[in-house]
Structures are given as structure tokens and as C-alpha cells.
Amino acid sequence: MKYFLFIGTNMTKRPINKEGIKMLGSNLRKYRQLRGLSMEKLANMIDVNLSQISRWELGLVSPRVSSIFDIAEVLDVEVSKFFEED
Numbered sequence: 544m545k546y547f548l549f550i551g552t553n554m555t556k557r558p559i560n561k562e563g564i565k566m567l568g569s570n571l572r573k574y575r576q577l578r579g580l581s582m583e584k585l586a587n588m589i590d591v592n593l594s595q596i597s598r599w600e601l602g603l604v605s606p607r608v609s610s611i612f613d614i615a616e617v618l619d620v621e622v623s624k625f626f627e628e629d
Contacts, residue, residue: 563626565602567611570625572600574618589613 575585582596589610598604606614615622 561602564605566628567605567625568600568602569629570627571614573629574620574624575600578618580618585614585617588617 575582580588582600583593586593586596591610595606599606611622611625614620615625
């Protein structure tokens with residue numbers, strides 16, 4: 544079974560697979576660090592455990608869609624940026 548996330552203004556459908564989860568985690572880390580936030584600070588801001596942020600950034604698990612939107616709001620980044628390749 545494939546899961547899809549619709550992102551962007553044109554509602555691009557992209558499959559969420561292991562590579563996508565790793566890309567999401569890598570970009571989450573990049574934007575968090577660009578904003579000068581620690582994992583602990585981000586975790587507190589979106590009300591999750593620090594270990595959850597770590598697992599997301601390592602690409603071990605994918606955050607819930609609602610968490611992705613919460614993170615994007617806190618980091619002032621469009622959700623689609625989390626799914627762009629460097």
C-alpha cells in the first residue's frame with residue numbers, strides 16, 4: 544500500500560516511501576538549524592517528545608501530516624520545502 548501526501552498549490556501527489564521519509568527528515572533538520580532552534584526547543588513548540596524529533600530527522604519514521612504543518616508554521620517554511628531534494 545502506498546501513502547500519498549498532497550503538497551503545493553497544484554496539489555502534487557508524491558508517494559511517501561523510505562527515501563521520501565529520509566528527505567523529509569533531512570530537510571526538517573536543515574530548516575530547524577537555519578532558524579537556530581534546538582531539537583528540544585522545536586519539540587516544546589509543537590508539543591512532542593524530543594526523541595520524536597530525532598526519529599523524524601533521522602528518517603526512521605514520518606511525522607503525522609498535522610505535525611508536518613505544525614513544524615512548517617513554527618519554522619516559517621512552506622510544507623513543500625520539506626519534500627524538495629537539495
